Amino acid sequence: MGNTQQKWWHKSVIYQIYPRSFNDSNGDGIGDLKGIIQKLDYLKKLGIDVIWLSPVYESPNVDNGYDISDYRSILSEYGTMDDMNKLLLESQERGIKIIMDLVVNHTSDQHPWFIEAKKRRGNPYRDYYIWRNPAADGREPNELESNFSGSAWEYDENTDQYYLHFYSRQQPDLNWDNEEMRNSIWEMMNFWIDKGISGFRMDVIDLIGKDPDKQIKENGPKLHDYLQEMYRQTFGKYDLLTVGEAWGATTENAKLYSSSDRNELSMVFQFEHIHLDKIPGKRRWDLKKLELTELKQVLSKWQYALDQDGWNSLFWNNHDLPRIVSRWGNDGEFRVKSAKMLATLLHGMKGTPYVYQGEEIGMTNAAFDSIDDYIDIETQNIYQERIKAGYSKEEMMKALYMKARDNARTPMQWSGEPGAGFTQGQPWMKLNPNYTSINVEEALEDKDSVFYHYQKLIDMRKHNKTLVYGTYNLLNPDDESIYAYERILENERLLIVCNFYEDEREFRYSAAEGMQTKILLSNYEDSSLDLNIVHLRPYEAVMYQLSKKI
Numbered sequence: 001m002g003n004t005q006q007k008w009w010h011k012s013v014i015y016q017i018y019p020r021s022f023n024d025s026n027g028d029g030i031g032d033l034k035g036i037i038q039k040l041d042y043l044k045k046l047g048i049d050v051i052w053l054s055p056v057y058e059s060p061n062v063d064n065g066y067d068i069s070d071y072r073s074i075l076s077e078y079g080t081m082d083d084m085n086k087l088l089l090e091s092q093e094r095g096i097k098i099i100m101d102l103v104v105n106h107t108s109d110q111h112p113w114f115i116e117a118k119k120r121r122g123n124p125y126r127d128y129y130i131w132r133n134p135a136a137d138g139r140e141p142n143e144l145e146s147n148f149s150g151s152a153w154e155y156d157e158n159t160d161q162y163y164l165h166f167y168s169r170q171q172p173d174l175n176w177d178n179e180e181m182r183n184s185i186w187e188m189m190n191f192w193i194d195k196g197i198s199g200f201r202m203d204v205i206d207l208i209g210k211d212p213d214k215q216i217k218e219n220g221p222k223l224h225d226y227l228q229e230m231y232r233q234t235f236g237k238y239d240l241l242t243v244g245e246a247w248g249a250t251t252e253n254a255k256l257y258s259s260s261d262r263n264e265l266s267m268v269f270q271f272e273h274i275h276l277d278k279i280p281g282k283r284r285w286d287l288k289k290l291e292l293t294e295l296k297q298v299l300s301k302w303q304y305a306l307d308q309d310g311w312n313s314l315f316w317n318n319h320d321l322p323r324i325v326s327r328w329g330n331d332g333e334f335r336v337k338s339a340k341m342l343a344t345l346l347h348g349m350k351g352t353p354y355v356y357q358g359e360e361i362g363m364t365n366a367a368f369d370s371i372d373d374y375i376d377i378e379t380q381n382i383y384q385e386r387i388k389a390g391y392s393k394e395e396m397m398k399a400l401y402m403k404a405r406d407n408a409r410t411p412m413q414w415s416g417e418p419g420a421g422f423t424q425g426q427p428w429m430k431l432n433p434n435y436t437s438i439n440v441e442e443a444l445e446d447k448d449s450v451f452y453h454y455q456k457l458i459d460m461r462k463h464n465k466t467l468v469y470g471t472y473n474l475l476n477p478d479d480e481s482i483y484a485y486e487r488i489l490e491n492e493r494l495l496i497v498c499n500f501y502e503d504e505r506e507f508r509y510s511a512a513e514g515m516q517t518k519i520l521l522s523n524y525e526d527s528s529l530d531l532n533i534v535h536l537r538p539y540e541a542v543m544y545q546l547s548k549k550i
Helices: 033-038 040-046 081-093 112-117 179-195 223-233 251-258 292-305 335-347 377-388 393-403 440-445 450-463 465-469
Strands: 014-017 050-053 070-074 097-102 153-156 161-164 199-202 241-245 267-269 352-356 471-475 482-489 492-499 505-507 515-522 534-536 541-548
Touching: 033 040, 033 081, 040 450, 070 081, 070 179, 081 097, 081 179, 097 241, 179 223, 223 251, 251 267, 251 292, 292 471, 292 482, 335 450, 335 492, 335 541, 352 450, 377 393, 440 450, 450 465, 450 515, 465 482, 465 492, 482 505, 492 534
Parallel strands: 014 050, 014 352, 050 097, 097 199, 199 241, 241 267
Antiparallel strands: 153 161, 471 482, 482 492, 492 541, 505 534, 515 541
């Protein structure tokens, strides 16, 4: 196990809930906290240990709750603080922990701090945000761009200065240089820790060290100082799980975040594998086919780099990413087989797996045929920008079908009833039309469903030490169709073999000589036990356990 100190979250599987789309308890078409409480027994059955709750704070909802106007209040659409307290209590009774989304790179422009900051240059809250004078020609202070397209600077007429926003102009960036502002953040974090949450998922945390004058966005010079101060002032006193979203993470700086002796975070989300189906140097809308050899190289790099030092988070999906079965699987004839294959491939690795709501039943991308059905601000912006730049409507709709964030945000499909069992009312967002055939009710009735495959994988992590702590070893790195790897701990070995495509393939494994072999999990009922030559059918995925014969 090397120098990895054993932590509770090493064996955990985390389930992300996007509250607006999870379950609506009152018929207004919007998911809510009471709706989550109603589904806790379902999550208990699935076997997950932790819920990551996307933002439920007070918000104007310009960016689906990632624009917070009050960190200590619950958005009324979601319920009340009493509902939140009840969710914490009911989860705890079922052995499920909750981590909250922490959004502290920016606030909403409706936050009292920013309302004060805009009043005048000398306002005590002015320095909670980042203001700069116009350039000599009156234009933006520099070339920094917003991640939602356009300039990252917004002019404020009242005080004749620009403020910085790396996202929507209604999401002004906080000034982490300001100690008073940081102390306000620590107080807010401790408020939630005192309520009994078990940690934080930290939104775009690698931006808080920004240096706008040098045009540094990610991994700024003071980033790790701030994280260490955060650790000392808040969660470091407790045994909590913290995961930082870091789009600019590398294997080197991931160790800075997550090595146990540095007192920063438990782990980070890195996104290197997520960029592999876009044309290099372009944006994610510029599509290219995924090369399996590249995926193997990237995932293996992270497995090797953090084996002894740091910890990996394992994910295919979240609220910002398209559904993996449509993206890299086959959401038609082989939807169930490929969803199970992708789950086996990921959950067999070393790290903490994250399951995004609906992933466990193989929900697919939403094949909307009108731009009006996509309601995400980023999608609308990029569509308009690219149509103006000369892209065809067909090209853009194809890109949105593959990559739009709304693919993950269509309401959860609980049943084939009208409203998909998500709501008695009109859903806030159009349902994926396939909810009549892909839903929880169907999945629970079918013993071969994607759901029960996830249930087994989640259960194995609780009981199989090799799955949690075994060393990772990639096999056949140049094979363009099969992803195979080992996990090794003492005298036991797991072998995970996945056919990534629908063409049949053969796999040979000579290291099985003299070992007892059994199948722990497969997405076919009759997978081969003879490892000298394994015939792999479309999307076949098998997890073998090999132990020395006694």
